[in-house]
Amino acid sequence: MELHFFKYQGTGNDFVIIDNRQHIFPKNDTKLISKLCDRRFGIGGDGLMLLENDNMSDFKMVYFNADGKEGSMCGNGGRCLVAFAHYLGIFKEETTFNAVDGLHFATISGKQVKLKMIDVDKIHQKPNHSFLDTGSPHHVQLVDELEKFDVPKEGKKLRYGIYGESGSNINFVEQKAEDAFRVRTYERGVEDETYSCGTGVTAAALTMFELGKTAAKQIHIETIGGDLIIYFEKHNGKYTNIFLEGPAEQVFKGTITCSI
Numbered sequence: 240m241e242l243h244f245f246k247y248q249g250t251g252n253d254f255v256i257i258d259n260r261q262h263i264f265p266k267n268d269t270k271l272i273s274k275l276c277d278r279r280f281g282i283g284g285d286g287l288m289l290l291e292n293d294n295m296s297d298f299k300m301v302y303f304n305a306d307g308k309e310g311s312m313c314g315n316g317g318r319c320l321v322a323f324a325h326y327l328g329i330f331k332e333e334t335t336f337n338a339v340d341g342l343h344f345a346t347i348s349g350k351q352v353k354l355k356m357i358d359v360d361k362i363h364q365k366p367n368h369s370f371l372d373t374g375s376p377h378h379v380q381l382v383d384e385l386e387k388f389d390v391p392k393e394g395k396k397l398r399y400g401i402y403g404e405s406g407s408n409i410n411f412v413e414q415k416a417e418d419a420f421r422v423r424t425y426e427r428g429v430e431d432e433t434y435s436c437g438t439g440v441t442a443a444a445l446t447m448f449e450l451g452k453t454a455a456k457q458i459h460i461e462t463i464g465g466d467l468i469i470y471f472e473k474h475n476g477k478y479t480n481i482f483l484e485g486p487a488e489q490v491f492k493g494t495i496t497c498s499i
C-alpha cells in the first residue's frame with residue numbers, strides 16, 4: 240500500500256510522522272516501523288510518531304523509537320508533533336495534547352515550539368552521575384572535553400551496564416557558562432548518539448540546577464543539532480512548570496510503498 244508520511248526535525252532529532260486520525264496505520268508492525276525509520280531501506284528517522292484523535296485534548300501522540308517499539312515520552316518529538324498539528328490546522332496558538340506520560344500544553348510562534356513537560360520530584364544522586372525521569376528515563380553525567388568524548392561507546396556501556404535490558408538514555412554534559420551547557424545524548428531505542436534529545440536536555444538542565452552548578456531557572460543547552468531553552472520552577476523540592484523550547488520544522492513529505 241501507499242503510505243503518506245511527513246518528515247520533521249527538532250534540533251536534528253528527526254521523525255517520520257503519520258496522520259493516523261483515520262486509523263490507517265498498523266501500529267503493532269514493529270518491523271514496518273523500524274524499516275520506515277531506517278536511513279537506507281526506508282525514510283529515515285530517530286523515531287516514528289502517529290497523530291491520533293483524543294477524547295480529552297486536541298490530539299494524541301503515539302511515539303515509537305527507531306527500533307519499532309513504543310517508547311516513553313519524547314520531548315523533541317512532542318515539539319515536532321505540535322508543529323505538525325499546527326500545520327494540519329488543529330489549533331492556532333496554543334494546544335493541549337495527550338501523550339504516554341499524560342497531558343502536555345504547548346505554544347507555537349513561527350518555528351519555535353514551547354512544550355510543557357511533566358513535573359519532576361526526584362533526582363537520584365550517585366557519586367558520578369544522576370538519574371531522573373522527565374517522561375523518559377535519563378542518566379546525566381558531567382564530563383570534560385565533551386567534544387572529544389566517545390558518546391556512542393561510553394553511552395552503550397552505561398545503558399546496558401547499569402540499566403540492563405530496559406535501559407536508560409545517557410546524557411553527557413559540559414558547562415559552557417553560568418546558565419549554559421552543552422549536552423550529547425546516547426538514546427536507547429535508537430542505540431546510538433542522536434543530534435539532540437528533548438527529555439534528555441531537560442534532565443540535564445534540572446540536574447545542573449540540583450547540583451548547584453547554576454542558579455539560573457532558564458537554561459540554555461547546546462546540542463549537535465541546535466539550541467534549546469529549558470524553563471522551570473522549584474518549590475518544596477519539586478520541579479514544576481518545566482518548559483522545553485526550540486525550533487521544529489517540516490523537512491519533506493511524500494508517499495512510500497510498503498507491504499502490509
Ligand SMILES: N[C@H](CCC[C@H](N)C(=O)O)C(=O)O
Nearest residue numbers: 310311313314315436437438
Ligand atoms: N528523543 C526523545 C527521547 C526519546 C526517548 C526514547 N529514546 C526512550 O527512552 O524511549 C526526546 O527528544 O526526548
